[in-house]
Amino acid sequence: MSVSFSKTECGRGIGLTRIYDDKFKSVCSYIFFVTKIDKHNIASNSLISKLLITSNSKIKSRTAFNKELMRLYGSSIAVASTRAGDYQMIGLCASCLCDKFTIGGEQISGKVTDMMLDCLFSPDIDENGFNEKYFKMRKQDVIDAVKASVNDKRGYALIKARKEIYKGEPSENSAYGELDEALKLENKALVEEYRKLLKSARVEIIVAGHSDAEKNVSKILDAFDKIPRDEIADIDYRAFSPLKPEPAAFEEKIDVNQTKLVMAFKTGYDDIYVNKLMIMLFGGAPFSKLFMNVREKLSLCYYRAAGFADTKNVMIVDSGMERENCERAKEEILAQLDAIAKGDFTDEELDNTKLALCTGFKSNNDTVSDMAAWYLTQFTRNELCSPEEICERLLCVTREQIAEAAKAMRLDTVYVVSPAEETEEENEN
Amino acid sequence: MKTEKTVYKNDKIGAQYTILHHPSGLDIYLMKMEGFSTVNAAFATRYGSVNTTFKTGDDKDFVTVPMGIAHYLEHKLFENEDCDVFELYAKTGANGNAYTSFDQTVYTFSCTDNYLDSLGILLDFVQAPYFTEQTVEKERGIIAQEIKMCSDSPERQCFYNLLKAMYVNHPVRIDIAGTVESIQEINAELLYKCYNAFYDLHNMILVIAGDVDEDDILAVCDEHLKSSKDRQLEVSFPDEPYEVAQEVISESFTVGTPLFNIGFKCDAAKGQELLKKQLCANMLIQLISNSASPLYKKLYELGLINNAFSSEVFFGEGYFSCIFDGESNEPLKVRDMIIEEIERIKREGIDSERFEIIKKSAYGSLVWEFNNTEICVNNLLGAGLMRVDLFDTVDHLAALTEQDLMDNIDELFDTKRVAVSIIQN
Numbered sequence: 001m002s003v004s005f006s007k008t009e010c011g012r013g014i015g016l017t018r019i020y021d022d023k024f025k026s027v028c029s030y031i032f033f034v035t036k037i038d039k040h041n042i043a044s045n046s047l048i049s050k051l052l053i054t055s056n057s058k059i060k061s062r063t064a065f066n067k068e069l070m071r072l073y074g075s076s077i078a079v080a081s082t083r084a085g086d087y088q089m090i091g092l093c094a095s096c097l098c099d100k101f102t103i104g105g106e107q108i109s110g111k112v113t114d115m116m117l118d119c120l121f122s123p124d125i126d127e128n129g130f131n132e133k134y135f136k137m138r139k140q141d142v143i144d145a146v147k148a149s150v151n152d153k154r155g156y157a158l159i160k161a162r163k164e165i166y167k168g169e170p171s172e173n174s175a176y177g178e179l180d181e182a183l184k185l186e187n188k189a190l191v192e193e194y195r196k197l198l199k200s201a202r203v204e205i206i207v208a209g210h211s212d213a214e215k216n217v218s219k220i221l222d223a224f225d226k227i228p229r230d231e232i233a234d235i236d237y238r239a240f241s242p243l244k245p246e247p248a249a250f251e252e253k254i255d256v257n258q259t260k261l262v263m264a265f266k267t268g269y270d271d272i273y274v275n276k277l278m279i280m281l282f283g284g285a286p287f288s289k290l291f292m293n294v295r296e297k298l299s300l301c302y303y304r305a306a307g308f309a310d311t312k313n314v315m316i317v318d319s320g321m322e323r324e325n326c327e328r329a330k331e332e333i334l335a336q337l338d339a340i341a342k343g344d345f346t347d348e349e350l351d352n353t354k355l356a357l358c359t360g361f362k363s364n365n366d367t368v369s370d371m372a373a374w375y376l377t378q379f380t381r382n383e384l385c386s387p388e389e390i391c392e393r394l395l396c397v398t399r400e401q402i403a404e405a406a407k408a409m410r411l412d413t414v415y416v417v418s419p420a421e422e423t424e425e426e427n428e429n
Numbered sequence: 430m431k432t433e434k435t436v437y438k439n440d441k442i443g444a445q446y447t448i449l450h451h452p453s454g455l456d457i458y459l460m461k462m463e464g465f466s467t468v469n470a471a472f473a474t475r476y477g478s479v480n481t482t483f484k485t486g487d488d489k490d491f492v493t494v495p496m497g498i499a500h501y502l503e504h505k506l507f508e509n510e511d512c513d514v515f516e517l518y519a520k521t522g523a524n525g526n527a528y529t530s531f532d533q534t535v536y537t538f539s540c541t542d543n544y545l546d547s548l549g550i551l552l553d554f555v556q557a558p559y560f561t562e563q564t565v566e567k568e569r570g571i572i573a574q575e576i577k578m579c580s581d582s583p584e585r586q587c588f589y590n591l592l593k594a595m596y597v598n599h600p601v602r603i604d605i606a607g608t609v610e611s612i613q614e615i616n617a618e619l620l621y622k623c624y625n626a627f628y629d630l631h632n633m634i635l636v637i638a639g640d641v642d643e644d645d646i647l648a649v650c651d652e653h654l655k656s657s658k659d660r661q662l663e664v665s666f667p668d669e670p671y672e673v674a675q676e677v678i679s680e681s682f683t684v685g686t687p688l689f690n691i692g693f694k695c696d697a698a699k700g701q702e703l704l705k706k707q708l709c710a711n712m713l714i715q716l717i718s719n720s721a722s723p724l725y726k727k728l729y730e731l732g733l734i735n736n737a738f739s740s741e742v743f744f745g746e747g748y749f750s751c752i753f754d755g756e757s758n759e760p761l762k763v764r765d766m767i768i769e770e771i772e773r774i775k776r777e778g779i780d781s782e783r784f785e786i787i788k789k790s791a792y793g794s795l796v797w798e799f800n801n802t803e804i805c806v807n808n809l810l811g812a813g814l815m816r817v818d819l820f821d822t823v824d825h826l827a828a829l830t831e832q833d834l835m836d837n838i839d840e841l842f843d844t845k846r847v848a849v850s851i852i853q854n
Contacts, residue, residue: 023464025799070721070786151582355542
């Protein structure tokens, strides 16, 4: 058994990807609509997708809808949402057991696909818009989700930091959206936006899991054949974030126990996998420079992570520590990046990093959702490579390339979220 | 002594696993999953944050150690005498990790290559503790930062407060990592004492899932496992009253919408009894409040809950409870409506159609879990530490009747043993 992958352009801005492996006991279909992020459509797309999975014109009650999915062996029709740079991919995902694993061999996969297609193409809409009761309830869900973004303090620091890192770019908008935009959502206008998505957004269909999934492909394509499609915008996922003339620093004091430090670096070095490898060596692996020095040697932080937004060419390092250790942590992070730029790492460290990154890449073959996510990411990089093909490429990366990638990183933004009480105490002192 | 082998199989689900009873005292659980690139492994001991009072055959009396010591020990085992364990894993490409829960400590790795080398590393470092006062001291700052990081999570705080409200004496009411103050009392001597008591291969299991070879694994185990004598470990827990400690506990935190946890305290159980109890509790919790239930519809339509509403069955050594959690501006009203629905089911009985649907859905979830090596390891680990067969759940589910649920509902959802934890601005 091994993964079989194919990508077809079906015309009218619709891409179809098949990813099959018979080791899986389930099948899954994703339908994504790709839109450029703006302040408004984060909230509106979120509400549209939530409404689409609440009911449809055939099953108008949410309770009956959920009951039907449970009857189909706990199948799921859920919102599928991800971001790639300045674009948002939002839509639905239907997943269920392979028919052969049901009791008595019930045929469920076609039924679940039909349900999803009813949600997407025949939603519960009348002349006033989406079902008004569900519109109000789901709108409240969107509002509550925006409000709840303050609950996770590490996530909150990252949201606020990204606003500054990407100032003026679509990526400055958080995945939760803004409260005022959520409050403004209006039912009839939302229906128009839903119709616009169907008509003009780039569509990515991914059918994945056991090869039984193939029988759902024609159902999905037939459904798209029946709708008008035009004015589909071209998409280029890669839009590098411009470097600020001088690094910008911000500090916000809130009700938090531990200080959160976010540092963003921008680069003109344009090789995704060299950058990824360098960042793994720097702060992505449990044997990285940051882990070994900032955590193990200096005992400054419990968490410290470095990640790469490849569509924006931005590295973000985030960590948590005592406020009084913040400057020291910042200095050490910069010093470790400088060390890599100067070639201060061993061949063994580089080889180990390659191995760790390859382990991560190859493990994507082992869950249906990870396989789908892997290839979706490949599309945003204008590539169609398997994890194994990327690993081959990684093995050829040299020490010089790593040093060059580190050298090209420029500090752009520093965002600190620290405890409000500390300031008062300091002032008293 | 030779390794003894037992094979467990379920044809309908299309899965099987093997238990190897190794002469060292360790039980090794293997699930071969053809075609998967990833191998997941877990080496676990029945030792968690609640095990603060214990004695071995060498001790005269029970000893009580500071809170958070199991978690501290987990951190320290990653440091060998001459190197850090992550440096060893780095050479094999494995992703090593560990976690401590209320009743277990688990050391894991996942990898796509060199799994036998990684297994050797795992077995070696967990069996070779090395602590000095200096190395123990060095870790204190990192753990304090971990505790502070966790204290920034209102969801976590809401859950821990619920445990404090439900349990009067049981140590499950204390945070797994302890407190910044309690970890100051931990030293190398105490760590060795706990290690020697709980890291006995008779008290541990090893679980591996992936496209692996049984003979190769056995050869690595033969080479790396050090035979250990059964230390005759005994753990002790204080008596836990029937009632909850307090009905409502509240704390202030910056949150979007107030958070709540509502817990029904139940009697603890072990082995097969625990497995059946857990299954009944899960089924009842679904009947009461899943997204197709009348109660969920009512709560949602009244705006008393939102999308964040969920439920879980929480259990371990000496504790068992059914918990509902979510966001609401009126958590006490949510509690009252849950209680009303439970009383209604007790009076009117179970909706047969929904019972059958939930059974079908539960079966689907069970099969689904065999799609993933990590979930298989976690499920085998749960079953192994509970000393039951993983496939027993499938059989119990098939045999479960509405009457079984009605026979258990009074104890599982005793409306006089309810606590509510609220986090609000």
